[in-house]
Amino acid sequence: MSPEPSYTHAELVEQFERLCDALSQLAQQLQVSELPLWVPLTEAERELTIDPRRKAIELYCDLWHQGDGDGRRTRSCHGLVAADPTLLQQAESVNQHKQALQRCLQGFKQQPGELLEPLNQRPNSLRQALDHKGLARLHLKQCYRLIPTCTRQPDWVGFNWYTSGRSIKRISAEQAQQKLARMGIDKPHIQLQLDKLATLDANTRLAQVQTQAPLMRANLRFAQPPMRQALNLSLPLLFAHDDSLPFPEHNDPSLVPKTERSRRQRSDCLIETEPFLPSLRIHRYC
Secondary structure (H helix, E strand, C coil): CCCCCCHHHHHHHHHHHHHHHHHHHHHHHHHCCCCEEEEECHHHHHHCCCCCCHHHHHHHHHHHHCCCCCCCCCCCCEEEEEEEEHHHHHHHHHHHHHHHHHHHCCCCCCCCCCCCHHHHCCCCCCHHHCCHHHHHCHHHHHCCCCCCEEEECCCCEEEECCCCCEEEEEEEHHHHHHHHHHHHHHCCHHHHHHHHHHHCCCEEEEEEEEEEEEEEEEECCCCCCCCCCEEEEEEEEEECCCCCCCCCEEEEECCCCCCCCCCCCCCCCCCCCCCCEHHHCEEEEE
């Protein structure tokens, strides 16, 4: 196996500036484009007469935390943006630079916060152009996420929130005990859970459940085979514009998903509803 590449801080800064340059070019091209688009606006944005094209540009170019934003969450919005070949090519260039920056950051062993400080302090015309002067921290997930593209124009696009996703990882009682102990056996709520765990056999299989953030799912339908395509969207979809076709028909879902579960609990669910070890989101199998 070949060793992982080693990067310097100068190379990290260079990769970041290349990404910013690529995004700046994308923003300029999209700003002057006369091709149609659809990007839904919130009620507040409509009251402020926000330009949907401007919103799309800001979404594509958004690399920064806002205030005390949670780094685990990303700002997202679905939509459809018709693109000529030049704009599509530029989007692919942006995506390549995003992947290069991610590889560069993964080549370091230090904490990301130490590495990103030089980037936060450097002057950046892109940030200034987007009125992001008050943003001080790089949002890694938003740096890494790729701009969704499609090389064909769909006839119809159906947007749907997927809110029932969760990841389930099997874990033994012994492994759970080790994780709890690392959280501090001197803490009363941890000790209570350790006592509960002690009633189980060490080889008892448990389930660690992580509820996934809501996803916007786009289902694309085309006139020619292959007829369908599905993808997750956190940004408006850039698709190749076809002069002979009208703008794709689409539904208009809410900008935020419903909070209640859209599906009933399955009667054959193998995992207990209530967590057995709340601090670790660990459940017992039924």
